[in-house]
Amino acid sequence: MDVLRQLQTFFWEKRTYLLVSILFLALATALGLVYPNLLRILIDDVIVPRNFEDVPILALTVLGVVILKAGMQFLHGFFGGRLGNYLAYRLRNACYEKLQFLSFRYYDTAKTGDLMSRLTGDLEAIRNFIGFGFAQILNMVLMVVFGAIMMMTMSWKLTLLTLVCIPLLAFVALRFESKIHPAFQEMRLALSSLTTAVQENITGVRTVKSFAREPYEVEKFSTRNERYKTNQIHAATLWSRYFPVMEILASVSVVLLLVVGGRMVIQQTLTLGELVAFFSLIWYIIGPMWGLGFHINNYTQSKASGERVLELLNTPVDVVETEDPVIVESEQVRGHVTFESVTFAYGNKMPAVTDINFDAPPGSVIGFLGGTGSGKSTIIQLLMRAYNVNSGAIKLDGRNIKDMGIRSLRSQIASVFQETFLFSSSIRNNISYGLKNVTMDEIIRAAKLAKAHDFIMEFPEGYDTVVGERGMGLSGGQKQRIAIARALLKNPKILVLDDATSAVDMETEHEIQSGFQEVMRGRTTFIIAHRISSLRHADEILVLDEGRVVQRGKHTELIQVPGPYQDVYNIQYADYIARGKREAGEQVNS
Template structure:
């Protein structure tokens, strides 16, 4: 789609967009009929003006004058009524369409691989889902149907002009091709300009979203001035992109206005001379006045069409970007038919290879087994592949080769939803929504009741902490849980995992940034929720490692040792023993 940037119009894209009106065909056809009627009403009033001048004003017939004024008023009321219906239902149709597209887009994004979000700027995705889709609505409210209405009006006006006076119409047609050519050039230039505008809007949104989210880092490292200057540069590019569209408008609209004035002047000059010098019955003062009105009606839609094409082009650019996301194939294959339920929790990794970037393996053929009910600790240096293991178990990423099974069933054979329902994950970086603690724990799950949450909180020792907060379980933690400490956020994450009653628990139980009281609560919560269920823990504390039934030691994507704490300490020059002496011995002494 992106290759069509230079084309004035992409009919394939337009056809795809129009297909979203299929559920609303009656409204679509009604708006089309209203557009036709408006084009007819457009010539009725000038024609009544011509009759009024020729049959009432010139012969000074006051009786007919009143009649024609009433007729003009009636035509105006009907035109206003259909104009109202046309505008209302065109906008209504646009809102229905973008609602459907936005829902489809969000559903599509919900199923993207985690890898897609690793590579995509959140600000750009927000722009696509919000402002770009709003721009698509303008295709229907201010673009498509307005253009159709204006084109029909122009055709009807031209045809009516020929019927009334072909000589005066030829004068109009002398200037018209020049304006049409200028309009065509204008459309092409504006298409390219609006592509640039949308690109700069995305860049601006992405930059602002990221800096607001990371404002703490900006202020900690005193980067305010640098980020301010960076923002000024991006904002300047955004301004220049819009100024380019203003430049094209500044050239085109005066040309169109001048062309209209020249045409009216030619008609008044030629028609006036004909009325004065000849007795031609088909040409009268009323006809000249009517032609002045019709010329304005002909050129005004032409100017408006160019303006509406701006709107249409912006909408098409936005649609191109939105459909690019809808066409992105970045989902985990959900071809499994087995529903995972009440799993025993026996896990096997068999010669699993995985890479985030092709030919750069993160896991290099790892194999291990976790028996049902066991707690397995994974230790190793940063970048050893520990977190990758827990991501692969829940199928956030697809393995390159090898096999992962749960209860001797390949995880690819489970339906994705049922598999993830049976695995609860508590990450080191806890994410909380700007909502109440209760909603952050249940995540809207209808089967998890308030009393279940409170009872679970008591069992793992966090009820007291929650009860001390204003509104207790209905305390709003604000965006990303900023109203809570890191330790408190992690306790909420433990409770969220516990109430889901998973068959398998995966924990990244880092406590480097929590106070000693929260750390003690986290340790107690860890012991409680891992008891009796299969658990894989990326261990950061010696206490957790010692209590594990098995320790998997990783280094550079490979398993270098497996055993209990005591078994691994007995290996001379072993990797774990060295890690223990450097990292854990001091903790044990304390």
């Protein structure tokens, strides 16, 4: 019940719905007790003494009870449904909001399929139990109590005898719950793993086909599907093992009633009508006991689902603001960035960057060069405060970014990442993403600077063209140029280009860089690149290796000094250098 207490905050505001739903269900249950009494009256007061003139009155009474009970059940369903939907609405909003503010560290290991499973199947299980299942369990208790009281009024001895198996029946049901709950937890995990496999396969279908890995993916899916099937069979085995036992115990109660009750009727210590009423009431009690497994099933499923949803909601956020964060407006920001002895490691791994120091005055261009895993992108993510540094400080205009509001900080930065992401929307909406009151002229200007306007206008619908999921339908270079336009339109104080021209050809790269010269003016710009041509005009270039700065300086300085930068330069410009040497040799010979 601890899970329900934690979920209480999401529905307690509408607790009136819960109370009213339970009230109407209890009234409907109480009305159900009228039927056994009517049967007793029909037999003892109408059929045996042959007073058939009372039959119409009994028939009308039954009709009235049926109509009234149906109305009560409708109101129970109405208010229970309102409560469940309200809970699901609030939980879904809370989960989605939590996902928006969870730190990058969480998404480093999170699986999309698992998160989708929590926001759909798990929420639905919780909604059903809070809306209806909880009231049904209370109703089950009421049915047993009301039924037992009515039976006691007719014959307490026969009541105790026929209900002797009920405690055993309850024990078996509770034992079943202790076994089935872990089974449903495993089933949820298996389903989550299965969903993740499907999601990853659909997202990466081009990669799968390009490597001809369809058989491997089928086998991987079959393995996870086998796990899910095994869990389903295990749960079904538990059901098949416990439910026959519960049915036998219920049948023993019925046999005892027929044997002992029939004898009491023969001895005239119990009327025939009372025996028939007893028979009806025993099922009124046994029915809930049989249904106890079903209600326990719903409860265990909702409990397992609630644990998974609460695990998401209770996940700590690594990067949080101070109690009174500094909020700065764009007009107040100059863009002066300073890294002071910054060291950072992902979890318990080796440091990704160690003792990083540099000063980027407003309007300067800082370049980063290095191999994969050298720490280039990590530096940018630390600047955006995707992670907290382990030691050292990052400052913007002399203020530690830890003291700034996260949204306020990130609103000053526009990034173009190597892996471009576009939403399933129009090109216009993708370029203007996150901005309000943007004119079409501003969008077109940004697209022209990014050299995207011409290919956009080739589409029949131009800027209103809807791109597919994750930008499907566009080439890598086209997606990257749209992302560049999106960053330029933001008009940031700090511009980050994380290998932003890696997916375009050399000619297009030169054109885009020419446009960058205008937009970078007055902005602090950080360029991560593998091509030296992208870094030639940087005010300072930092060469990284295993998270440390091994060289720094301008392009003209670094190519004169033996080291990693010169090595990369010689490799990328080998043909140009060889051609120059040949031309120089020919001039000497002539």
